[in-house]
Amino acid sequence: MKDFDTYIRDSKINCEMVYNLKPDEVPFLKFGLTKKELQYRKHRFAKELSVVHHFMKKLIQNMEGIPTLIITTDNQGYILDIYGDQSIKEMVDSLGIKLGTRFKEKDVGTNSVSLALKHQKPIALIGKDHFHDCLSETACYSAPFCFSSNGSLVGTVSMMTTVNYASNFHLGLLSSAVDTIEREIQLQEQNHTLHLLNQVLTDSTPLGIVMTDKKGKPLEFNSSAEEIICMQREKIIDNGIAHIGKIGEYINYVLETGKKVENAEFSFSLIENDQSKNLLLDVLPLFDEDHLIGAFAQFRDMTNYHELQQKLIESEKLSAIGKLGAGLAHEIRNPLTSIIGLTHLMKENNHKKEYLDIIIAELERMENLVNQFVSYGKPSSIERVHCNLNDLIADTVELMNSNASLHNVDIYIEPTNINAKIYIDESKIKQILINFIKNAFEAMPKGGDVCIQLESDYKKEEVHISIKDEGLGMTKEQVNNLGTPFFTTKENGLGMGLPICFDIIQAHEGKINFHSEKGKGTEVHIILPLN
Numbered sequence: 001m002k003d004f005d006t007y008i009r010d011s012k013i014n015c016e017m018v019y020n021l022k023p024d025e026v027p028f029l030k031f032g033l034t035k036k037e038l039q040y041r042k043h044r045f046a047k048e049l050s051v052v053h054h055f056m057k058k059l060i061q062n063m064e065g066i067p068t069l070i071i072t073t074d075n076q077g078y079i080l081d082i083y084g085d086q087s088i089k090e091m092v093d094s095l096g097i098k099l100g101t102r103f104k105e106k107d108v109g110t111n112s113v114s115l116a117l118k119h120q121k122p123i124a125l126i127g128k129d130h131f132h133d134c135l136s137e138t139a140c141y142s143a144p145f146c147f148s149s150n151g152s153l154v155g156t157v158s159m160m161t162t163v164n165y166a167s168n169f170h171l172g173l174l175s176s177a178v179d180t181i182e183r184e185i186q187l188q189e190q191n192h193t194l195h196l197l198n199q200v201l202t203d204s205t206p207l208g209i210v211m212t213d214k215k216g217k218p219l220e221f222n223s224s225a226e227e228i229i230c231m232q233r234e235k236i237i238d239n240g241i242a243h244i245g246k247i248g249e250y251i252n253y254v255l256e257t258g259k260k261v262e263n264a265e266f267s268f269s270l271i272e273n274d275q276s277k278n279l280l281l282d283v284l285p286l287f288d289e290d291h292l293i294g295a296f297a298q299f300r301d302m303t304n305y306h307e308l309q310q311k312l313i314e315s316e317k318l319s320a321i322g323k324l325g326a327g328l329a330h331e332i333r334n335p336l337t338s339i340i341g342l343t344h345l346m347k348e349n350n351h352k353k354e355y356l357d358i359i360i361a362e363l364e365r366m367e368n369l370v371n372q373f374v375s376y377g378k379p380s381s382i383e384r385v386h387c388n389l390n391d392l393i394a395d396t397v398e399l400m401n402s403n404a405s406l407h408n409v410d411i412y413i414e415p416t417n418i419n420a421k422i423y424i425d426e427s428k429i430k431q432i433l434i435n436f437i438k439n440a441f442e443a444m445p446k447g448g449d450v451c452i453q454l455e456s457d458y459k460k461e462e463v464h465i466s467i468k469d470e471g472l473g474m475t476k477e478q479v480n481n482l483g484t485p486f487f488t489t490k491e492n493g494l495g496m497g498l499p500i501c502f503d504i505i506q507a508h509e510g511k512i513n514f515h516s517e518k519g520k521g522t523e524v525h526i527i528l529p530l531n
Contacts, residue, residue, distance in 0.1 A: 011110040019106040029096040038100040069160040077103040112142035139166035143178040210297040278302040389420035408447025443471025468523040474516040
Protein backbone atom coordinates (compact mmCIF):
# COMPACT_ATOMS: atom_id res chain seq x y z
CA MET A 1 0.00 0.00 0.00
CA LYS A 2 1.42 3.37 -0.96
CA ASP A 3 2.13 5.88 1.81
CA PHE A 4 1.76 9.68 1.87
CA ASP A 5 5.30 10.27 0.61
CA THR A 6 4.63 8.13 -2.47
CA TYR A 7 1.34 9.96 -3.18
CA ILE A 8 3.07 13.33 -2.85
CA ARG A 9 6.07 12.31 -4.98
CA ASP A 10 3.87 10.93 -7.77
CA SER A 11 1.75 14.10 -7.72
CA LYS A 12 4.79 16.38 -7.97
CA ILE A 13 6.14 14.35 -10.91
CA ASN A 14 2.77 14.80 -12.68
CA CYS A 15 2.78 18.54 -11.97
CA GLU A 16 6.24 18.95 -13.45
CA MET A 17 6.30 16.39 -16.26
CA VAL A 18 2.64 16.21 -17.35
CA TYR A 19 1.16 19.63 -16.50
CA ASN A 20 4.42 21.65 -16.98
CA LEU A 21 3.87 23.59 -13.76
CA LYS A 22 6.69 25.62 -12.16
CA PRO A 23 7.21 25.64 -8.35
CA ASP A 24 7.97 29.37 -8.30
CA GLU A 25 4.78 30.30 -10.16
CA VAL A 26 1.63 31.41 -8.33
CA PRO A 27 -1.18 28.93 -9.07
CA PHE A 28 -4.69 30.07 -9.84
CA LEU A 29 -7.91 28.04 -9.93
CA LYS A 30 -9.35 28.59 -13.40
CA PHE A 31 -12.44 26.38 -13.54
CA GLY A 32 -15.54 27.44 -11.65
CA LEU A 33 -19.29 26.94 -11.53
CA THR A 34 -21.78 29.52 -12.68
CA LYS A 35 -23.88 31.15 -9.98
CA LYS A 36 -26.85 28.97 -10.95
CA GLU A 37 -24.77 25.77 -10.97
CA LEU A 38 -23.28 26.62 -7.56
CA GLN A 39 -26.76 27.27 -6.15
CA TYR A 40 -27.97 23.91 -7.52
CA ARG A 41 -25.05 21.96 -5.98
CA LYS A 42 -25.38 23.69 -2.62
CA HIS A 43 -29.08 22.87 -2.60
CA ARG A 44 -28.38 19.25 -3.58
CA PHE A 45 -25.90 18.83 -0.71
CA ALA A 46 -27.70 21.15 1.74
CA LYS A 47 -28.19 18.44 4.37
CA GLU A 48 -24.54 17.33 4.27
CA LEU A 49 -23.24 20.91 4.25
CA SER A 50 -25.39 21.75 7.28
CA VAL A 51 -24.01 18.80 9.27
CA VAL A 52 -20.38 19.55 8.27
CA HIS A 53 -20.78 23.24 9.08
CA HIS A 54 -22.25 22.44 12.51
CA PHE A 55 -19.46 20.07 13.58
CA MET A 56 -16.56 22.00 12.03
CA LYS A 57 -17.70 25.28 13.62
CA LYS A 58 -17.53 23.53 16.99
CA LEU A 59 -14.06 22.22 16.10
CA ILE A 60 -12.84 25.74 15.29
CA GLN A 61 -14.22 27.01 18.62
CA ASN A 62 -12.29 24.28 20.47
CA MET A 63 -9.11 25.27 18.60
CA GLU A 64 -9.26 28.89 19.75
CA GLY A 65 -5.98 30.69 19.08
CA ILE A 66 -5.07 28.50 16.10
CA PRO A 67 -5.86 30.25 12.78
CA THR A 68 -7.93 27.70 10.85
CA LEU A 69 -9.84 27.79 7.56
CA ILE A 70 -12.43 25.12 6.71
CA ILE A 71 -13.19 24.18 3.09
CA THR A 72 -15.90 21.72 2.02
CA THR A 73 -15.98 20.34 -1.54
CA ASP A 74 -18.16 17.91 -3.46
CA ASN A 75 -16.81 14.68 -4.95
CA GLN A 76 -15.53 16.57 -8.01
CA GLY A 77 -13.51 19.05 -5.96
CA TYR A 78 -15.86 22.07 -6.36
CA ILE A 79 -15.82 24.32 -3.28
CA LEU A 80 -19.32 24.52 -1.73
CA ASP A 81 -18.47 26.12 1.62
CA ILE A 82 -15.54 28.09 3.04
CA TYR A 83 -15.26 29.79 6.45
CA GLY A 84 -12.86 30.41 9.31
CA ASP A 85 -9.75 32.58 9.82
CA GLN A 86 -10.05 35.79 7.81
CA SER A 87 -6.32 36.25 7.06
CA ILE A 88 -5.98 32.74 5.58
CA LYS A 89 -9.23 33.29 3.66
CA GLU A 90 -7.82 36.44 2.07
CA MET A 91 -4.62 34.59 1.11
CA VAL A 92 -6.43 31.71 -0.62
CA ASP A 93 -8.83 34.17 -2.22
CA SER A 94 -5.84 35.74 -4.00
CA LEU A 95 -5.15 32.30 -5.52
CA GLY A 96 -8.68 32.10 -6.86
CA ILE A 97 -9.74 29.62 -4.16
CA LYS A 98 -13.34 30.69 -3.53
CA LEU A 99 -16.90 29.35 -3.66
CA GLY A 100 -17.63 27.48 -6.88
CA THR A 101 -14.01 26.98 -7.98
CA ARG A 102 -12.54 23.52 -8.44
CA PHE A 103 -9.41 21.94 -6.95
CA LYS A 104 -7.56 20.29 -9.85
CA GLU A 105 -3.99 19.11 -9.71
CA LYS A 106 -3.14 20.64 -13.10
CA ASP A 107 -4.24 24.11 -11.88
CA VAL A 108 -3.21 24.32 -8.24
CA GLY A 109 -0.48 21.66 -8.20
CA THR A 110 -0.10 19.08 -5.43
CA ASN A 111 -3.00 19.68 -2.99
CA SER A 112 -4.67 17.70 -0.21
CA VAL A 113 -8.20 17.90 -1.70
CA SER A 114 -7.27 16.27 -5.03
CA LEU A 115 -5.17 13.59 -3.29
CA ALA A 116 -7.95 12.79 -0.76
CA LEU A 117 -10.50 12.43 -3.58
CA LYS A 118 -8.14 10.35 -5.73
CA HIS A 119 -7.00 7.92 -3.02
CA GLN A 120 -10.11 8.21 -0.77
CA LYS A 121 -7.95 8.58 2.32
CA PRO A 122 -7.19 11.41 4.75
CA ILE A 123 -4.18 13.39 3.46
CA ALA A 124 -1.85 15.90 5.16
CA LEU A 125 0.37 18.34 3.20
CA ILE A 126 2.66 20.42 5.41
CA GLY A 127 4.92 23.21 4.09
CA LYS A 128 7.10 21.99 1.20
CA ASP A 129 4.86 18.97 0.61
CA HIS A 130 2.98 21.42 -1.66
CA PHE A 131 4.31 21.77 -5.23
CA HIS A 132 4.15 25.57 -5.30
CA ASP A 133 6.52 27.61 -3.16
CA CYS A 134 3.81 30.15 -2.26
CA LEU A 135 2.06 27.43 -0.23
CA SER A 136 5.15 26.33 1.68
CA GLU A 137 4.04 28.26 4.79
CA THR A 138 0.69 26.47 4.98
CA ALA A 139 -0.45 23.14 6.41
CA CYS A 140 -3.45 21.49 4.73
CA TYR A 141 -5.43 18.46 5.94
CA SER A 142 -8.21 16.85 3.88
CA ALA A 143 -10.46 13.87 4.56
CA PRO A 144 -13.07 12.36 2.21
CA PHE A 145 -16.53 11.58 3.55
CA CYS A 146 -19.02 9.05 2.21
CA PHE A 147 -22.59 7.84 2.56
CA SER A 148 -22.22 4.91 4.96
CA SER A 149 -25.29 3.16 3.51
CA ASN A 150 -23.91 2.78 -0.02
CA GLY A 151 -20.28 3.90 0.37
CA SER A 152 -20.58 6.56 -2.35
CA LEU A 153 -18.14 9.47 -2.07
CA VAL A 154 -19.83 12.74 -1.14
CA GLY A 155 -16.87 15.11 -0.98
CA THR A 156 -14.07 16.33 1.28
CA VAL A 157 -13.65 18.39 4.41
CA SER A 158 -10.34 20.31 4.70
CA MET A 159 -8.55 22.25 7.43
CA MET A 160 -5.93 24.84 6.52
CA THR A 161 -3.56 26.58 8.96
CA THR A 162 0.04 27.87 9.02
CA VAL A 163 3.10 25.62 9.38
CA ASN A 164 3.73 27.18 12.81
CA TYR A 165 0.62 25.39 14.11
CA ALA A 166 1.07 22.19 12.10
CA SER A 167 0.69 18.98 14.12
CA ASN A 168 0.19 15.28 13.50
CA PHE A 169 -2.89 15.55 15.72
CA HIS A 170 -4.69 17.76 13.19
CA LEU A 171 -5.23 14.93 10.70
CA GLY A 172 -6.47 12.57 13.46
CA LEU A 173 -8.75 15.30 14.76
CA LEU A 174 -10.16 15.92 11.27
CA SER A 175 -10.61 12.18 10.62
CA SER A 176 -12.54 11.78 13.89
CA ALA A 177 -14.72 14.77 13.02
CA VAL A 178 -15.48 13.30 9.57
CA ASP A 179 -16.40 9.93 11.15
CA THR A 180 -18.85 11.78 13.39
CA ILE A 181 -20.20 13.71 10.40
CA GLU A 182 -20.74 10.48 8.43
CA ARG A 183 -22.60 8.88 11.34
CA GLU A 184 -24.75 11.97 11.79
CA ILE A 185 -25.62 12.09 8.08
CA GLN A 186 -26.49 8.38 8.14
CA LEU A 187 -28.61 8.86 11.27
CA GLN A 188 -30.47 11.79 9.70
CA GLU A 189 -31.05 9.71 6.56
CA GLN A 190 -32.44 6.84 8.63
CA ASN A 191 -34.62 9.22 10.64
CA HIS A 192 -35.90 10.77 7.42
CA THR A 193 -36.73 7.33 6.01
CA LEU A 194 -38.46 6.31 9.24
CA HIS A 195 -40.34 9.61 9.28
CA LEU A 196 -41.58 9.03 5.72
CA LEU A 197 -42.58 5.47 6.60
CA ASN A 198 -44.32 6.72 9.73
CA GLN A 199 -46.19 9.36 7.70
CA VAL A 200 -47.31 6.76 5.16
CA LEU A 201 -48.54 4.44 7.93
CA THR A 202 -50.24 7.11 10.04
CA ASP A 203 -51.83 8.95 7.11
CA SER A 204 -53.10 5.84 5.32
CA THR A 205 -54.74 4.17 8.33
CA PRO A 206 -58.40 4.83 9.22
CA LEU A 207 -57.40 4.65 12.90
CA GLY A 208 -56.85 7.82 14.86
CA ILE A 209 -53.28 7.86 16.20
CA VAL A 210 -51.79 9.92 19.03
CA MET A 211 -48.17 9.59 20.12
CA THR A 212 -46.66 11.37 23.14
CA ASP A 213 -43.36 11.63 24.97
CA LYS A 214 -43.00 10.42 28.57
CA LYS A 215 -44.38 13.72 29.92
CA GLY A 216 -47.51 13.45 27.79
CA LYS A 217 -46.50 16.07 25.23
CA PRO A 218 -48.11 15.15 21.88
CA LEU A 219 -45.60 14.27 19.15
CA GLU A 220 -48.01 12.89 16.54
CA PHE A 221 -51.70 13.40 15.81
CA ASN A 222 -52.70 12.00 12.44
CA SER A 223 -55.33 13.10 9.93
CA SER A 224 -57.73 10.27 10.89
CA ALA A 225 -57.61 11.47 14.51
CA GLU A 226 -58.47 14.98 13.30
CA GLU A 227 -61.41 13.64 11.31
CA ILE A 228 -62.78 11.33 14.02
CA ILE A 229 -62.82 13.80 16.93
CA CYS A 230 -63.06 17.02 14.84
CA MET A 231 -59.93 18.66 16.27
CA GLN A 232 -56.98 20.17 14.43
CA ARG A 233 -53.51 18.67 14.82
CA GLU A 234 -51.87 22.03 15.56
CA LYS A 235 -54.25 22.68 18.45
CA ILE A 236 -53.49 19.32 20.10
CA ILE A 237 -49.72 19.56 19.50
CA ASP A 238 -49.66 23.10 20.97
CA ASN A 239 -52.14 22.68 23.84
CA GLY A 240 -51.58 19.08 24.95
CA ILE A 241 -53.64 15.93 25.50
CA ALA A 242 -55.83 17.55 28.17
CA HIS A 243 -57.94 18.82 25.25
CA ILE A 244 -58.84 15.32 24.02
CA GLY A 245 -60.89 14.26 27.04
CA LYS A 246 -60.93 10.58 27.94
CA ILE A 247 -58.28 9.78 25.32
CA GLY A 248 -55.88 12.03 27.23
CA GLU A 249 -56.95 10.50 30.56
CA TYR A 250 -56.16 6.99 29.32
CA ILE A 251 -52.79 8.14 27.96
CA ASN A 252 -51.93 9.70 31.33
CA TYR A 253 -52.92 6.44 33.06
CA VAL A 254 -50.55 4.45 30.81
CA LEU A 255 -47.70 6.95 31.36
CA GLU A 256 -48.20 6.81 35.14
CA THR A 257 -48.50 3.02 35.45
CA GLY A 258 -46.59 1.69 32.42
CA LYS A 259 -49.54 -0.67 31.80
CA LYS A 260 -51.37 -0.96 28.48
CA VAL A 261 -55.07 -0.28 27.95
CA GLU A 262 -56.96 -2.45 25.46
CA ASN A 263 -60.46 -2.20 23.97
CA ALA A 264 -61.59 0.71 26.15
CA GLU A 265 -64.98 1.79 24.81
CA PHE A 266 -66.52 5.14 25.72
CA SER A 267 -68.57 8.05 24.46
CA PHE A 268 -66.61 11.09 23.25
CA SER A 269 -68.36 14.48 23.14
CA LEU A 270 -67.60 16.61 20.08
CA ILE A 271 -67.08 20.27 20.96
CA GLU A 272 -68.11 21.63 17.56
CA ASN A 273 -71.65 20.28 17.24
CA ASP A 274 -72.66 18.98 20.70
CA GLN A 275 -72.83 15.44 19.33
CA SER A 276 -70.99 12.38 20.61
CA LYS A 277 -69.20 9.41 19.09
CA ASN A 278 -68.54 5.93 20.43
CA LEU A 279 -64.79 5.28 20.39
CA LEU A 280 -62.78 2.07 20.88
CA LEU A 281 -59.29 2.83 22.23
CA ASP A 282 -55.97 1.03 22.77
CA VAL A 283 -53.01 2.71 24.49
CA LEU A 284 -49.55 1.14 24.68
CA PRO A 285 -46.54 2.32 26.72
CA LEU A 286 -43.39 2.88 24.63
CA PHE A 287 -40.13 1.62 26.10
CA ASP A 288 -36.49 2.11 25.13
CA GLU A 289 -35.07 -1.03 26.75
CA ASP A 290 -36.53 -0.68 30.28
CA HIS A 291 -37.12 3.09 30.19
CA LEU A 292 -40.58 4.50 29.49
CA ILE A 293 -40.23 7.07 26.71
CA GLY A 294 -43.84 7.75 25.77
CA ALA A 295 -47.24 6.36 24.80
CA PHE A 296 -48.93 5.27 21.58
CA ALA A 297 -52.72 5.50 21.32
CA GLN A 298 -54.97 4.31 18.51
CA PHE A 299 -58.73 4.67 18.36
CA ARG A 300 -61.56 4.02 15.94
CA ASP A 301 -65.05 5.44 15.50
CA MET A 302 -67.57 2.76 16.51
CA THR A 303 -70.65 5.00 16.16
CA ASN A 304 -71.89 3.52 12.87
CA TYR A 305 -71.20 0.03 14.19
CA HIS A 306 -73.36 0.68 17.27
CA GLU A 307 -76.14 2.20 15.18
CA LEU A 308 -76.06 -0.81 12.87
CA GLN A 309 -75.97 -3.14 15.87
CA GLN A 310 -79.00 -1.39 17.38
CA LYS A 311 -80.90 -1.75 14.10
CA LEU A 312 -79.97 -5.42 13.99
CA ILE A 313 -81.18 -5.88 17.58
CA GLU A 314 -84.51 -4.24 16.72
CA SER A 315 -84.78 -6.41 13.62
CA GLU A 316 -84.06 -9.55 15.63
CA LYS A 317 -86.55 -8.42 18.24
CA LEU A 318 -89.28 -8.05 15.60
CA SER A 319 -88.43 -11.52 14.32
CA ALA A 320 -88.52 -12.86 17.87
CA ILE A 321 -91.89 -11.22 18.48
CA GLY A 322 -93.24 -13.08 15.44
CA LYS A 323 -92.04 -16.37 16.92
CA LEU A 324 -93.34 -15.33 20.33
CA GLY A 325 -96.77 -14.75 18.83
CA ALA A 326 -96.90 -18.36 17.68
CA GLY A 327 -95.68 -19.56 21.08
CA LEU A 328 -98.12 -17.28 22.88
CA ALA A 329 -101.06 -18.65 20.87
CA HIS A 330 -100.03 -22.17 21.85
CA GLU A 331 -99.65 -21.23 25.52
CA ILE A 332 -103.01 -19.41 25.66
CA ARG A 333 -104.86 -22.25 23.91
CA ASN A 334 -104.36 -24.60 26.88
CA PRO A 335 -105.97 -22.39 29.58
CA LEU A 336 -108.71 -21.36 27.11
CA THR A 337 -109.58 -25.04 26.55
CA SER A 338 -109.80 -25.49 30.34
CA ILE A 339 -111.97 -22.39 30.75
CA ILE A 340 -114.37 -23.41 27.96
CA GLY A 341 -114.70 -26.94 29.38
CA LEU A 342 -115.29 -25.65 32.92
CA THR A 343 -117.90 -23.18 31.68
CA HIS A 344 -119.88 -26.04 30.12
CA LEU A 345 -119.59 -28.04 33.36
CA MET A 346 -120.89 -25.06 35.37
CA LYS A 347 -124.09 -25.23 33.34
CA GLU A 348 -124.56 -28.89 34.28
CA ASN A 349 -123.80 -28.96 38.05
CA ASN A 350 -123.49 -26.79 41.11
CA HIS A 351 -119.73 -26.90 41.81
CA LYS A 352 -119.48 -23.29 40.67
CA LYS A 353 -117.00 -21.96 43.27
CA GLU A 354 -114.45 -24.70 42.64
CA TYR A 355 -114.70 -24.18 38.89
CA LEU A 356 -114.55 -20.37 39.26
CA ASP A 357 -111.31 -20.65 41.27
CA ILE A 358 -109.74 -22.69 38.48
CA ILE A 359 -111.04 -20.26 35.83
CA ILE A 360 -109.60 -17.26 37.74
CA ALA A 361 -106.21 -19.00 38.11
CA GLU A 362 -106.12 -19.79 34.38
CA LEU A 363 -107.13 -16.22 33.48
CA GLU A 364 -104.39 -14.81 35.76
CA ARG A 365 -101.88 -17.13 34.07
CA MET A 366 -103.01 -15.79 30.68
CA GLU A 367 -102.75 -12.18 31.93
CA ASN A 368 -99.22 -12.79 33.23
CA LEU A 369 -98.23 -14.36 29.93
CA VAL A 370 -99.62 -11.46 27.89
CA ASN A 371 -97.97 -8.86 30.19
CA GLN A 372 -94.55 -10.48 29.79
CA PHE A 373 -95.07 -10.72 26.04
CA VAL A 374 -95.83 -6.98 25.90
CA SER A 375 -92.83 -6.18 28.12
CA TYR A 376 -90.55 -8.12 25.78
CA GLY A 377 -92.04 -6.68 22.61
CA LYS A 378 -91.79 -2.96 23.38
CA PRO A 379 -88.42 -1.12 23.48
CA SER A 380 -86.90 -0.91 26.95
CA SER A 381 -87.36 2.57 28.37
CA ILE A 382 -84.35 3.22 30.58
CA GLU A 383 -84.49 6.03 33.14
CA ARG A 384 -80.94 6.33 34.45
CA VAL A 385 -80.00 7.81 37.80
CA HIS A 386 -76.73 7.89 39.73
CA CYS A 387 -76.81 4.88 42.02
CA ASN A 388 -74.52 3.18 44.52
CA LEU A 389 -74.44 -0.45 43.38
CA ASN A 390 -73.29 -1.68 46.81
CA ASP A 391 -76.41 -0.17 48.41
CA LEU A 392 -78.67 -1.52 45.65
CA ILE A 393 -77.38 -5.08 46.16
CA ALA A 394 -77.70 -4.78 49.96
CA ASP A 395 -81.30 -3.48 49.65
CA THR A 396 -82.22 -6.31 47.26
CA VAL A 397 -80.77 -8.96 49.57
CA GLU A 398 -82.64 -7.50 52.55
CA LEU A 399 -85.83 -7.61 50.48
CA MET A 400 -85.24 -11.27 49.55
CA ASN A 401 -84.14 -12.50 52.99
CA SER A 402 -87.66 -13.30 54.22
CA ASN A 403 -88.33 -15.32 51.08
CA ALA A 404 -84.92 -17.00 51.45
CA SER A 405 -85.76 -18.33 54.91
CA LEU A 406 -88.90 -19.98 53.49
CA HIS A 407 -86.67 -21.88 51.04
CA ASN A 408 -84.04 -22.69 53.70
CA VAL A 409 -81.54 -20.48 51.81
CA ASP A 410 -78.85 -18.14 53.19
CA ILE A 411 -77.74 -15.16 51.07
CA TYR A 412 -74.16 -13.89 51.50
CA ILE A 413 -72.58 -10.74 50.08
CA GLU A 414 -68.81 -11.07 49.66
CA PRO A 415 -66.97 -8.21 51.45
CA THR A 416 -65.45 -5.67 49.04
CA ASN A 417 -63.60 -2.35 49.13
CA ILE A 418 -65.20 -1.31 45.87
CA ASN A 419 -67.53 1.68 46.03
CA ALA A 420 -69.32 1.29 42.69
CA LYS A 421 -71.22 4.44 41.76
CA ILE A 422 -72.95 3.80 38.47
CA TYR A 423 -75.46 5.46 36.13
CA ILE A 424 -78.35 2.97 35.68
CA ASP A 425 -82.10 2.43 35.83
CA GLU A 426 -82.18 1.41 39.50
CA SER A 427 -85.58 -0.30 39.48
CA LYS A 428 -84.83 -2.39 36.38
CA ILE A 429 -81.43 -3.59 37.66
CA LYS A 430 -83.13 -4.42 40.96
CA GLN A 431 -85.73 -6.40 39.00
CA ILE A 432 -82.92 -8.40 37.36
CA LEU A 433 -81.19 -9.10 40.70
CA ILE A 434 -84.49 -10.28 42.20
CA ASN A 435 -85.09 -12.52 39.18
CA PHE A 436 -81.69 -14.23 39.41
CA ILE A 437 -81.78 -14.58 43.21
CA LYS A 438 -85.28 -16.07 42.93
CA ASN A 439 -84.00 -18.48 40.24
CA ALA A 440 -81.21 -19.52 42.62
CA PHE A 441 -83.79 -20.32 45.35
CA GLU A 442 -85.80 -22.45 42.95
CA ALA A 443 -82.66 -24.28 41.77
CA MET A 444 -82.04 -25.46 45.38
CA PRO A 445 -85.18 -27.37 46.49
CA LYS A 446 -83.34 -28.63 49.59
CA GLY A 447 -81.90 -25.20 50.43
CA GLY A 448 -78.32 -23.95 50.35
CA ASP A 449 -76.22 -20.79 50.01
CA VAL A 450 -76.41 -17.97 47.48
CA CYS A 451 -73.21 -15.91 47.21
CA ILE A 452 -73.22 -12.43 45.64
CA GLN A 453 -69.93 -10.76 44.69
CA LEU A 454 -69.17 -7.28 43.32
CA GLU A 455 -65.94 -6.66 41.36
CA SER A 456 -64.65 -3.91 39.08
CA ASP A 457 -62.38 -3.75 36.03
CA TYR A 458 -61.22 -0.14 35.81
CA LYS A 459 -59.18 -0.79 32.66
CA LYS A 460 -62.31 -1.79 30.77
CA GLU A 461 -64.47 0.58 32.86
CA GLU A 462 -66.78 -2.25 33.88
CA VAL A 463 -68.38 -3.53 37.05
CA HIS A 464 -69.16 -7.25 37.50
CA ILE A 465 -71.93 -8.74 39.67
CA SER A 466 -71.83 -12.51 40.18
CA ILE A 467 -74.66 -14.57 41.76
CA LYS A 468 -73.66 -18.15 42.60
CA ASP A 469 -75.91 -20.93 43.91
CA GLU A 470 -75.42 -24.54 45.03
CA GLY A 471 -78.33 -25.84 43.01
CA LEU A 472 -78.96 -28.58 40.49
CA GLY A 473 -76.99 -26.90 37.72
CA MET A 474 -77.64 -27.20 33.99
CA THR A 475 -76.31 -29.03 30.96
CA LYS A 476 -74.31 -27.22 28.28
CA GLU A 477 -77.31 -27.41 25.95
CA GLN A 478 -79.59 -25.83 28.56
CA VAL A 479 -77.08 -23.00 29.16
CA ASN A 480 -76.89 -22.31 25.40
CA ASN A 481 -80.71 -21.98 25.24
CA LEU A 482 -80.97 -19.54 28.16
CA GLY A 483 -82.65 -16.31 27.06
CA THR A 484 -84.63 -17.99 24.27
CA PRO A 485 -88.32 -17.02 24.67
CA PHE A 486 -90.47 -19.80 26.25
CA PHE A 487 -87.41 -21.91 27.08
CA THR A 488 -87.42 -22.80 30.79
CA THR A 489 -85.91 -25.38 33.13
CA LYS A 490 -88.73 -24.88 35.68
CA GLU A 491 -91.79 -27.10 35.88
CA ASN A 492 -94.25 -24.18 35.85
CA GLY A 493 -92.03 -21.56 34.21
CA LEU A 494 -93.14 -19.38 31.28
CA GLY A 495 -89.63 -18.86 29.83
CA MET A 496 -90.06 -15.06 29.56
CA GLY A 497 -88.09 -13.84 32.61
CA LEU A 498 -84.60 -14.24 31.14
CA PRO A 499 -85.37 -12.64 27.74
CA ILE A 500 -86.62 -9.56 29.61
CA CYS A 501 -83.44 -9.55 31.77
CA PHE A 502 -81.31 -9.76 28.62
CA ASP A 503 -83.30 -6.91 27.10
CA ILE A 504 -82.74 -4.67 30.14
CA ILE A 505 -78.99 -5.41 30.34
CA GLN A 506 -78.63 -4.83 26.60
CA ALA A 507 -80.31 -1.44 27.01
CA HIS A 508 -77.61 -0.66 29.61
CA GLU A 509 -74.91 -1.73 27.08
CA GLY A 510 -74.01 -4.61 29.40
CA LYS A 511 -73.71 -8.40 29.15
CA ILE A 512 -74.93 -11.53 30.96
CA ASN A 513 -72.82 -14.70 31.07
CA PHE A 514 -73.59 -18.09 32.66
CA HIS A 515 -71.36 -20.81 34.03
CA SER A 516 -73.13 -23.99 35.11
CA GLU A 517 -72.42 -27.66 35.60
CA LYS A 518 -74.95 -30.38 36.23
CA GLY A 519 -75.01 -31.15 39.96
CA LYS A 520 -72.55 -28.33 40.81
CA GLY A 521 -74.68 -25.20 40.70
CA THR A 522 -74.86 -22.12 38.51
CA GLU A 523 -73.01 -18.79 38.47
CA VAL A 524 -74.49 -15.75 36.73
CA HIS A 525 -72.18 -12.87 35.68
CA ILE A 526 -73.77 -9.48 35.05
CA ILE A 527 -71.40 -6.96 33.41
CA LEU A 528 -72.30 -3.26 33.36
CA PRO A 529 -70.30 -0.27 32.05
CA LEU A 530 -69.15 2.16 34.74
CA ASN A 531 -69.67 5.30 32.63
